[in-house]
Amino acid sequence: MSVAIALFTSDLRVHDQPVLRAALRAADEVVPLFVRDSGVTAAGYDVPNRRAFLADCLASLDASLRRRGGRLIVRSGEVVEQVRRVVREAGAREVHLAAGVSGYAARREDRLRTALEGTCALVVHDSVITVVPPGRLVPSGKDHFAVFTPYFRRWRETDRRAVMAAPRTVRVPPSVDGEPLPVRDAVEGVSPGVPEGGEEAGRARLSSWLTRGIETYEDRQDGLADDATSRLSPFVHFGCLSPVELTERALRADGPGADAFVRQVAWRDFHHQVLAARPESAFSDYRARHDRWRGDLAARRETIAWREGRTGYPVVDAAMRQLRYEGWMHNRARLLTASFLTKTLYVDWREGARHFLDLLVDGDLADNQLNWQWVAGTGTDTRPNRVLNPLTQAKRFDPRGDYVRRWVPELAGVEGAAVHQPWKLDARVRARLDYPDPIVDLTEAGERFARARDLRRGGGT
Template structure:
């Protein structure tokens, strides 16, 4: 009797799952396996918010498998060791898994391949499970990846995507393969109070509501901070409870400017992944060095702490940082503003900010988080590396009535209209009544420091 193992990683779903479909079609019995990789813990990526969302995802995945006659096997330890142990216990012939692009994932895949080959077991790695267009499929002449998004997007848009796969009706798991208990978010501490629920069922509910409603206005409203008109699907894409291939197909069927703009954002995910696949060190090193001499963490300690706590004196920056702490998520425009403020106005190394985001973001991953931070810092793929986002100008444009600021900075709830973005300009008696700090830096001074540092 032929037996396979399906190794789930960041693809925690049953809908449109190529590794699972290939395993079910090619063998009689299948072991659905997830390994809590201790190397992820050791690298500092196993933070409470993501562990809680992961626990939701695993419980939902197990429930879906049990509805189809199967179950999820959960193990903890070194991923390669645990996969090999399960292969031996199940007497499996092959292992299926999704491809990944980080340096850690690529090293882990190679280790697993060698270990399985020594046991006479085949490893099948499937592309377009967590991405729509695999890295290396579209490349410019003379290079292994695109360094600029717009030409990449043109080529990406011309690619034919595979059709989404149906949910399997039956999953038969061999007896005798033991499992650790499923984790629970109830066992975790230090979670963001407003952390969203995880799992494929929740992701599909959100996707259905998004496609039936707000996607049509996405192009015109995606930067509306107070309107909160984005999809909130990024955590589900990060954990793979939703398929990016399916999302592109559904958005294209819906049509219209909003859906087109949403597809463009999905292409940005693939863009960053093809950059990271080609340049794995971009997760920690400057993609395009600017010879920055960042302020040391010791020198900038007070500024960094004020930024983290949402007490910089710039209301829109503070609102976004408080949203991050409360929800484990932040509006995309807020991410751009807070990153620009730290890296350029405060002139602090982008890695400091990226690490803080990874400590809290439920959707935090190496490709999107690190390369977006590099884009903002001007060390990445931005074609205008010295642009600086003015938080006051941006606030007046994307939160014109101040609703976003008042939601997250209650100290300013009584300040009416656009004045909420510049509380230091209020009359002295009104300003004195507010329990809110003065700006930690003058914007013009921050800009001058940045320009001097960049030799401009």
């Protein structure tokens, strides 16, 4: 019997799964393989929150395969070596893999192709991790779009591949064995609010969102206290949900909410095509502004306060505490906390991006790093020097202070919008709050940033 390998990476699902379907078409038997990559661990990306969510994802994938007569084979170690071993054990003729966008993914594909040459074919599939493959849409004379709006116009008009049904049967050669599946309960240091992972949980959340959430998304997406976003990003990051199917099902919902939601999916594709074309932008400025970021003792202390949610600006602190508790943060909160670190405190965006990757369940290299660069003004933002004023943002997106009171219990008894400026309360009231004064004056911080970027001082938005 002929054998093929479906090498799972960021596509941990059976529905709309081009890698698995292609492997099934190519051979009589298929080895569904996932390698717990030692390279990811060495790079520091194997953090507790994502490790716990991954354990759920693998258990869900294994259960789906078993319902179809198959099973998931899990190995640990260096990817190329583990794939070569399974090729030898199974006598596989082909290895199927989803195309990645990072420099690491590109190197992995190159190493696999070299290692398998002459013994086994490597087949790389696009439109698995993104809706539109990086490199398919390019402006004249360039290798990628650097501005979202023209990219989005082209993205909307581009034909998408058809959504694939889940296979009915998966036959796995009995001679190939794997390790026991990792268990979420064995992972230490997981944030208390990390949700259950896996395709089954993701599809249930998607169905609920399309039924009860997407209709009001356009109007409510920025409301911090409303919690009206889909929270699907962890499932999309691990590939429990296909972005192609997600887009198709959202568009069937129709209306302005669906359009606004699909625009966010396109933003994800946009960042992936930027990273694919400029892999160094994961760690280097996409557009250098010649910043001399603060790194003195005062800056280090302020950065620690930012991480711990003790800056004295309640909306910033609420967001940072939500991140630590849930391994997730509202998109609007991500923008304002990133602006506070990079422009109000004038600290290197890489400090913040690393902290987010340490905690976010949806910690995606393309989205995380390039969103941080967008806010810092070193990325693709066409207004690189905009500053998000935390007080203005709080008034606009948490007008009653409900979001702050939810995550900053010290301020739970403060009524109304006063919760956003507790330093203005009566001194006796303030003394009972156990909440710090602001670590920085916004006016002075704005002037410092203007000097650093050689700008005329302007107001925050």
